[in-house]
Amino acid sequence: WRLQRDIERLLECYARTNISPLGSGALAGTTFKLDRNLVTRMLGMDGVTENSLDAVSDRDFVAESAFALSLMMIHLSSLCEELVLWSSQEFGFVKLPRGFSSGSSMMPQKRNPDLPELVRGKSGRVVGDLVAILTLLKSLPLAYNRDLQEDKETLFDVFDTVEDSLYALTAFLAEVEFDKVRMRKQGEAGLMTATDLADFLTSQGVPFRKAHGLVKEIAERSRGDERKFKDVADDLLRKQLKEFKTADLNYFGAARAIDRRNIEGGT
Secondary structure (H helix, E strand, O other), X not given: OHHHHHHHHHHHHHHHHOEEOOOOOOOOOOOOOOOHHHHHHHOOOOEEOOOXXXXXXXXXXXXXXXXXXXXXXXXXXXXXXXXXXXXXXXXXXXXXXXXXXXXXXXXXXXXXXXHHHHHHHHHHHHHHHHHHHHHHHOOOOOOOOHHHHHXXXXXXXXXXXXXXXXXXXXXXXXXXXXXXXXXXXXXXXXXXXXXXXXXXXXXXXXXXXXXXXHHHHHHXXXXXXXXXXXXXXXXXXXXXXXXXXXXXXXXXOHHHHHHHOOOOOOO
């Protein structure tokens, strides 16, 4: 969804950029009788600029495209951080493709998530380019100023860096493997569905404040142990709720917890 918004921003940016400044001259237009609309149609552009001073001095398209791509890189950086974490021994959710990872120089059993780390680092470079562009535009007067020639290097670097990052990350994701068994097992570990128990009690007529307190007490008494949590919950809730049954605890499996979150816009 984040990348979809990034694509939409780029399309909107393109629509504002695809306007012809032909005829603006140095700053005040031209005396030649140009048919600006004819040339615009021939070039496949969407319209002409309305003011020559603005057209000559405008670099909104530079700043806007750099921002849209910088935000895309922030989103890619976030994805890469997840991949780095998930590939660690502590998580073990991701198996790194050998073609996009390298062995450790010290630990022979370890593989490094090179590509996600590199893309994550490149996001800082692109954000730096954006800051350079905005700083360049700060306090410039109208019409063309020689300062504006400095926008090319940073803008081109933004496009090149994002293009390379997208290409490499797409290839990486096509080969990465996810350990779904381990992910499911970890999802069912601990007290991940404790909130579902509070919600269940609320649906049975218990005020949520009281339900929250009961589940908190159960969690503290079980000290994070999933099996003990169920035993303590069974014992305590039988005393608190006359209609509570042990079978009700089967309601709190991880898969069923996910299935219940079927509201529009849920997970």
